[in-house]
Amino acid sequence: MTGARAWERALVVAALALACALPFALSGFRAFQFTQVGIYAIALLGLNILTGYNGQISLGHGAFYAIGAYTTAIMLDKWNVPYGLTIPVAGLVCLVAGFLFGIPALRLEGLYLALATFALALAVPQILKYFEHWTGGSQGIVLSRPEAPAGLTLTPDQWLYFMTLGVLVVLFVLSANLLRGRTGRAIVAIRDNPIAAQAMGVNTALYKSLTFGVSAAYTGVAGALSAVAVAFVAPDTFNVFLSITLLVGIVVGGLASISGAIFGALFIQFVPNWAQDISKAAPWAIYGIFLIVFMYTMPRGIAGSLKLVLNRLARASGGAGGPV
Amino acid sequence: MPILSVRDLTVRFGGIIALDSVSFDVDEGQIVGLIGPNGAGKTTLFNCLSRLYTPARGEVLFDGRALLERPAHRIAELGIGRTFQNLALFPTLSVLQNVMVGVHCRTRSDFLSNALRLGWVAREEAAIRARATEILAFLDLEDVAHHPAAGLPFGTLKRVELARALAASPRLLLVDEPASGLNHEEVAALAKLLRAIRDARRVTVLLVEHHMGLVMQVSDRVVVLDFGRKIAEGPPVDVQRNPDVIRAYLGTAERVGAETR
Numbered sequence: 001m002t003g004a005r006a007w008e009r010a011l012v013v014a015a016l017a018l019a020c021a022l023p024f025a026l027s028g029f030r031a032f033q034f035t036q037v038g039i040y041a042i043a044l045l046g047l048n049i050l051t052g053y054n055g056q057i058s059l060g061h062g063a064f065y066a067i068g069a070y071t072t073a074i075m076l077d078k079w080n081v082p083y084g085l086t087i088p089v090a091g092l093v094c095l096v097a098g099f100l101f102g103i104p105a106l107r108l109e110g111l112y113l114a115l116a117t118f119a120l121a122l123a124v125p126q127i128l129k130y131f132e133h134w135t136g137g138s139q140g141i142v143l144s145r146p147e148a149p150a151g152l153t154l155t156p157d158q159w160l161y162f163m164t165l166g167v168l169v170v171l172f173v174l175s176a177n178l179l180r181g182r183t184g185r186a187i188v189a190i191r192d193n194p195i196a197a198q199a200m201g202v203n204t205a206l207y208k209s210l211t212f213g214v215s216a217a218y219t220g221v222a223g224a225l226s227a228v229a230v231a232f233v234a235p236d237t238f239n240v241f242l243s244i245t246l247l248v249g250i251v252v253g254g255l256a257s258i259s260g261a262i263f264g265a266l267f268i269q270f271v272p273n274w275a276q277d278i279s280k281a282a283p284w285a286i287y288g289i290f291l292i293v294f295m296y297t298m299p300r301g302i303a304g305s306l307k308l309v310l311n312r313l314a315r316a317s318g319g320a321g322g323p324v
Numbered sequence: 325m326p327i328l329s330v331r332d333l334t335v336r337f338g339g340i341i342a343l344d345s346v347s348f349d350v351d352e353g354q355i356v357g358l359i360g361p362n363g364a365g366k367t368t369l370f371n372c373l374s375r376l377y378t379p380a381r382g383e384v385l386f387d388g389r390a391l392l393e394r395p396a397h398r399i400a401e402l403g404i405g406r407t408f409q410n411l412a413l414f415p416t417l418s419v420l421q422n423v424m425v426g427v428h429c430r431t432r433s434d435f436l437s438n439a440l441r442l443g444w445v446a447r448e449e450a451a452i453r454a455r456a457t458e459i460l461a462f463l464d465l466e467d468v469a470h471h472p473a474a475g476l477p478f479g480t481l482k483r484v485e486l487a488r489a490l491a492a493s494p495r496l497l498l499v500d501e502p503a504s505g506l507n508h509e510e511v512a513a514l515a516k517l518l519r520a521i522r523d524a525r526r527v528t529v530l531l532v533e534h535h536m537g538l539v540m541q542v543s544d545r546v547v548v549l550d551f552g553r554k555i556a557e558g559p560p561v562d563v564q565r566n567p568d569v570i571r572a573y574l575g576t577a578e579r580v581g582a583e584t585r
Contacts, residue, residue: 174439174440175439177438177439177440177441178435178438178439181433181438181441181445181449182424182428182431182433182438182445182448182449182452183433183434183435183438184438185417185421185424185425185428186425186428188414188416188417189414189417189425191416192413192414192415192416192417193412193413193414193415195376195412196408196412196413196414197414197425198376198396198397199374199376199396199399199400199406199412200400200425200426200428200429200488200492201397201398201399201400201401201428201429201492202397202425202428203397204397210435214435256416
């Protein structure tokens with residue numbers, strides 16, 4: 001076990017080093033794509049906390065992504081708030097929205113909750129169009145892309161990349177802390193056996209609503225970052241398909257896995273592009289094939305398969321690897 | 325004063341009366357057996373005590389405090405622990421982590437302090453781990469500490485449930501059919517364990533069990549339910565001879581002690 005942990009730590013350090021070097025080796029367009037990967041990873045981590053760890057299925061996280069994006073866009077557009085400040089505000093707005101949505105959601109289990117969240121995903125784009133004065137209606141809001149702060153010799157693409165990477169690292173550390181201690185055990189206990197969790201003194205109603213809030217906050221921060229990075233928001237970019245894509249991301253990446261969010265983000269960012277390269281006529285058919293192949297070969301997601309490999313490596317190299 | 329006092333407890337499911345004005349006391353430091361044929365209402369009574377069911381009528385006092393006014397998640401902190409008839413473990417967590425969840429009601433760190441991993445949270449976590457490790461040693465479960473709480477022998481998983489309940493330092497432990505699925509030697513070990521829980525850890529035990537040999541051997545007192553009514557109560561020897569009890573179990577006049585499995 002200790003062997004596997006050492007491998008894990010080495011991989012995290014290597015991944016961070018690679019992530020820091022990446023934008024200098026790539027074109028601006030590629031750097032932007034990886035910014036998008038980082039943004040998706042944050043959103044996926046949020047959804048994974050809710051669905052993977054806590055067992056509440058959401059088919060509507062695109063709604064929180066949209067609320068986060070619009071919070072930032074409106075603050076930038078109407079009040080000229082510094083964009084750095086809008087991102088935590090978007091997180092807080094979604095924290096509250098998610099917590100409030102989480103309260104009625106307590107009465108719904110499994111597929112019923114999935115449908116209720118699906119309804120949210122359907123409703124939010126239209127609601128955004130309705131408040132035209134604030135949201136710009138179907139035209140959306142056009143923003144200007146931020147430059148790197150004076151003193152940093154980074155292109156705007158590189159700056160956005162590093163800003164996203166910074167937010168991602170902070171949020172990943174926070175969630176790793178949240179999930180490994182008393183709260184994390186309770187969150188998973190509720191998924192595994194809610195009645196027993198209650199008997200152990202876990203306030204399941206409060207925990208589930210809070211988890212919903214935290215999850216929505218992560219996804220909202222991702223939405224806010226995307227508004228800054230893309231410099232444009234429009235209601236139809238936050239449609240139901242986005243919500244489904246996020247769910248695909250956590251399943252392919254690995255449910256109840258922190259690193260799974262990164263793998264899932266790489267998948268949902270790049271696989272549609274590859275599919276397009278392979279067949280202009282039927283990219284979604286190719287995407288579907290990719291999806292099926294992934295699910296067949298890695299039923300526990302990319303992170304789950306990687307963990308198996310790491311454990312095997314640890315046993316092979318350490319000898320005294322201990323129990324898996 | 326009794327530690328647990330059940331007064332006039334009545335539970336209805338639709339037209340069926342699952343418990344009918346049941347009253348009894350449990351004195352501190354005792355093992356009290358709660359027996360009765362299938363469907364007598366034993367588990368229903370447990371579920372009232374852990375607030376999973378709300379009775380139609382009646383009152384439950386624990387240490388003088390009204391139990392029924394509390395929600396289910398605030399029972400453990402009073403000092404009432406329980407195990408479940410059909411395992412209710414957290415299968416994706418390790419055995420150690422299951423037992424650590426048992427300490428939940430004795431600890432206070434919340435979402436924010438955990439996310440920030442404040443100094444006191446790390447200390448609390450170390451204390452939780454130490455507590456859980458100590459309980460695992462008491463129940464001879466150290467070898468499986470890092471094994472997921474699934475795929476282990478049934479008897480082992482039953483002990484994990486006991487460990488998880490004991491981790492919360494309960495004053496009263498509700499144990500639901502701990503002997504089911506155990507072989508002869510394991511039942512003997514369980515009897516020893518229940519006594520150790522009472523004597524060494526000073527925990528009062530309310531024991532639902534079908535294994536009459538075990539109940540009669542370890543119980544200080546026995547309460548008998550039949551079709552939701554209390555039909556007898558007293559020391560094991562008396563209960564075994566009680567004609568109503570014999571009739572409830574066998575329909576004929578034989579001694580209950582003969583019905584060991």
